[in-house]
Amino acid sequence: MASTREWFETVAEAQRRAKKRLPNSVYMALVAGAEKGLTLKDNVEAFGELGFAPHVAGLPREREMSTAVMGQPISMPVVISPTGVQAVHPEAEVAVARAAAARGTAMGLSSFASKPIEEVLAVNPQTFFQSYWIGDREGMEKRVERARRAGAAGLILTTDWTFSHSRDWGSPTIPEQMNLGTMVRFAPEVLRRPRWFLNYARTGSPPDLTVPNMTARPGEPAPTFFGAYGEWMQTGSPTWDDVKWLREQWDGPFMLKGVMRVDDAERAVGAGVTAISVSNHGGNNLDGTPASIRALPAIAEAVGDQVEIIFDGGIRRGSDVVKAIALGARAVMIGRAYLWGLAANGQAGVENVLDILRSGIDSALLGLGRSSIHDLRPEDLVIPPGFERRLGAHATTAR
Numbered sequence: 001m002a003s004t005r006e007w008f009e010t011v012a013e014a015q016r017r018a019k020k021r022l023p024n025s026v027y028m029a030l031v032a033g034a035e036k037g038l039t040l041k042d043n044v045e046a047f048g049e050l051g052f053a054p055h056v057a058g059l060p061r062e063r064e065m066s067t068a069v070m071g072q073p074i075s076m077p078v079v080i081s082p083t084g085v086q087a088v089h090p091e092a093e094v095a096v097a098r099a100a101a102a103r104g105t106a107m108g109l110s111s112f113a114s115k116p117i118e119e120v121l122a123v124n125p126q127t128f129f130q131s132y133w134i135g136d137r138e139g140m141e142k143r144v145e146r147a148r149r150a151g152a153a154g155l156i157l158t159t160d161w162t163f164s165h166s167r168d169w170g171s172p173t174i175p176e177q178m179n180l181g182t183m184v185r186f187a188p189e190v191l192r193r194p195r196w197f198l199n200y201a202r203t204g205s206p207p208d209l210t211v212p213n214m215t216a217r218p219g220e221p222a223p224t225f226f227g228a229y230g231e232w233m234q235t236g237s238p239t240w241d242d243v244k245w246l247r248e249q250w251d252g253p254f255m256l257k258g259v260m261r262v263d264d265a266e267r268a269v270g271a272g273v274t275a276i277s278v279s280n281h282g283g284n285n286l287d288g289t290p291a292s293i294r295a296l297p298a299i300a301e302a303v304g305d306q307v308e309i310i311f312d313g314g315i316r317r318g319s320d321v322v323k324a325i326a327l328g329a330r331a332v333m334i335g336r337a338y339l340w341g342l343a344a345n346g347q348a349g350v351e352n353v354l355d356i357l358r359s360g361i362d363s364a365l366l367g368l369g370r371s372s373i374h375d376l377r378p379e380d381l382v383i384p385p386g387f388e389r390r391l392g393a394h395a396t397t398a399r
């Protein structure tokens, strides 16, 4: 069925609508991609190198795609990845959480999100709180304690960030504060995007540039995005002892996000994590890192029987999800795909994206003659020679 005004048939169409509806600075902040964008490009294009080996008859009448991630039963192997700075839609993470709940799946909520964790958990109890390593252990403990009190279903620690700011295509401008000066500066691009502007005008407030989940208690004055980012920049990277320590503070499911190397995956196992996300931060971190799908098979082979392997980076269609699962992931997380859906049509747009992925997974399972995602194997794919990248040797000693 062709796209209509309120419904789009592909993630590519959601992206086109996001581009048309968002002020340029907001759209560019979503596309992101560090430096030359090599990793961002490879994340998406590597999926195109993987083929399928379809059957022609005897295909299953029904296909099963439910699974569980970090103790949460989900109706499809797609989870919302945490993303910060969602000046895309006034309902932001709450709309995303509602959409995920409506489609029976879980979500990661960024510590740089614009909505308080308590509001998000109220609409989707299957929410994992994501934190970067910011400040000292005491500060980390306080934020994590708030997430625990709020009832977060799990904790995600993201550590793959190198503060590399330069983007060859021009870094997006994120204002320090939403004041009169900012409004005047952004007025020309905002007025060209009336639908986005009206969505905010109806709420009576401009995009909120504070990060409410950085405080120890709900309702405390929240720092601005730049305030919190500044503190993060001053913080040294965590040691493996820190990772282990944080894992021990959290007595529920715990994910280390951003693992690309076999030795790091093994160290994560040693730190006692429940899950790892094979991820390069959607190509926003160290440019030149290979596509995360290339690193997945070696990591799955090394630690797939010891931790849950989640995958993210470059998922734009249901067949991408199927490819990642065939290569060893339990489920995938999506970033830009749902942000584009949110920009295109709020909560319904995120549901639309999840529905596109669901039906794409279903079609790929049908073509491959698999009645369940749990039966997918590398043999279902045509993997060209040299596709895989094994990053890092086996870990012998912890750093």
Ligand SMILES: Cc1cc2nc3c(=O)[nH]c(=O)nc-3n(C[C@H](O)[C@H](O)[C@H](O)COP(=O)(O)O)c2cc1C
Residues within 6 Å of the ligand: 029, 030, 031, 032, 043, 081, 082, 083, 084, 085, 110, 111, 112, 130, 158, 257, 279, 280, 281, 282, 283, 284, 312, 313, 314, 315, 333, 334, 335, 336, 337
């Ligand atoms: C605009 C934007 C903001 C992001 N913010 C965060 C964040 O706050 N925390 C985090 O762990 N990852 C963050 N990520 C990375 C995503 O969680 C995810 O790893 C990545 O988007 C997956 O790639 P994809 O966008 O191709 O699906 C962000 C990604 C984007 C595009």
